[in-house]
Amino acid sequence: MVVPFPDFIKPEGVKKILQVFCCLACLCPQFVYAIKVPGLYEAETIVNSQSNEGRPAAIRACLGMVLVKLTGTRDVSAESALEPILDQAERFVQQYRYQEIQAEIPALYGPDPAPRWRLAVKFDEENLNNSLRDSGIPVWDKERPSILVWLALERSTRRLFAEAGREPELLAIVQEVAQRRGVSILFPLYDLDDRVKIQPGDVWLGFHEQIMAASARYRADAVLTASVSAPVPGIWEGRWRSYGKDGLKYEWTTETDLLELALEEGFDGFVDALAYEFVHSGSYTQLGDIEITVGAVNSVDQYARLLNYLDFLSSVSRIHVKEVRAGEVTLALAAHGGEQAVVQTINLGRVLEPVESPDGHYYLLNP
Template sequence: MKRFPLYTLLLTLLCGGSAMAAEVRDLYEAEVPVADQQGEARQEAMRAGLAEVLVRVTGYSAVAQDPALADLLDNASRYIQQYRYRALTPAPVTDPAAPPPTLALWMSFDANTINQALRSRGQPVWGSARPLLLVWLAVESGNERRLVAAAESVSHQALELAARRRGLPLRLPLLDLEDQARVTAADVWGGFAEPVMAASARYQPQAVLIGRLYHDRQGGWHGRWTLRVGDEAMNWDSSGTTPDAVLALGVEGSADALAMRFSQIVDPERGSVLSLRVDDVRTLADYARLLSYLDALSGVTAVQVTEVGPQTVTCRLTLEMGAGAVARTIGLGSTLATVAGSAPLPPGELPLELRYRLLP
């Protein structure tokens, strides 16, 4: 299976029919501050870097504490493809007894080996095509409540940093005249879904996070969060000593919830076959693009063309997980679109057939 083993969260936005997904790169890279270039510090950094990658690839924040993965972390250097040191820009010294690090270790891990190790241990693997998360954030300051726009660097940076740690594509609304005509701070603060979702449509997200941030008289900060994915809504609260800490917990909760929906666990007892009929395959270039896409699709182990007709190709996909998980992954991209009127996945019935059309 092909992977994209790069990650500074450089995003290639993929415009689908009704939503926007993103190809997340650099999933298997990490950078960790180190005190020096000695072997002990390097081994500790490699372990921390692999833990960061495992959280990002599985989608679960506690995966590094799983006893089943202890051997991976103990032997982190085995999964390294390359590493190098980078000098950090000196920061102001606030504690002379513990000066900030001036050196970082950058690491690139082997994607295929890590994926195989996770799957052999029954752990989920979340592919590089991920849902775009749009964040509507209302902040209460004194008696005023206001919305946070993408141009506001402080809040945006805190959200973006948390999203980078989890491999989650994220954006804030522009809050231009069009947004202002559709939604107000009161709508977001009150959790009124209808105007918020209507205003979200122009950004084509696959998930919308509605957040309310405020602080109490003791100086603590609190957040109330609602994540909407399709017709589903999930709610939770978070608290912290700083706004950045609370914002990070909003992103963390979203990443955990989205991972439950989109990451895939291999079940050897339930390997299945999926028949896929694809329309609008008009040229040899279209044919080659389709097969290349299917071959690289997360969860697919083999692709066999069973029929070629006028502008239609039927393929048999051998899967290493349920057909529903693979269908959701297809829905994240911009290569195939579901044909209207396609039958839903019948549970437990094999072979399955789904109909799509190849997008330009």
């Protein structure tokens, strides 16, 4: 995307800055923000060889994984509108590579097993986004809600939080689903601060005030709680609740014969609700215009950071600088989904702070 610079700014003075945050790697959880999710256009699968014959099917499978993340649709094979895009999977490939998978246990007798390979594929973002929108399929923006997950379990009549030191395999299941669906999650530290403010029973009974008080330090956009138990052997029941700034948003239950499936279905249901809210509830394939004014832009670096941020948003297709005044920039944006898409995504992030103004959409650029 080409963005014009005002006359007083020299292009060579612009520094492009892009920071991608990973919730699970964050060492300062009190500063968790909306996440610019990495790897949305990448996927990998296991193949038996590097032959040309098997590559198209493997690339198609990888594109299917990417479309799950881009569209918010859990089962892309059931969407007839996606079939033509899947059928042209190789057209969207930007690069691919093979990596041999070493056998964990060498063969004791006879020849070693045939080698297997991991095929990693990266797809062209602009080409794929344009094809999806041309087909009337909305694309979920790269900036997505940060999610804090409180997971409580009942074992032998005791209710406990699923902590990394005690239930790492269960947290890994939730993390795997989050990665497959293209969202990033954070688990609480369960340190002294958390234990003073919240107990597993608060999650079980849905005590909103305690949950939100304990969650405040993490500054997540969404809070998800789950209480999972087996009232009878072989039946796992889960009660899931999600909270936003205004309190309880969604509540649902799951019932399966395996604990792992209960976690997968519950978290999948949550991402389904997020996708409906941020993708499918509006006309995100239609191109519309919105004008915004941004204050606290007082240097070349701040101007560049503002343009880089807007350029990063998948919904924004064109940026036009209309006016530059002392400390302020007015921009006209062309965006898929128009005003709704842009306002929703900007309000989700922390780069621009909305300010009430009678003159329209006014924001301050945060430091």
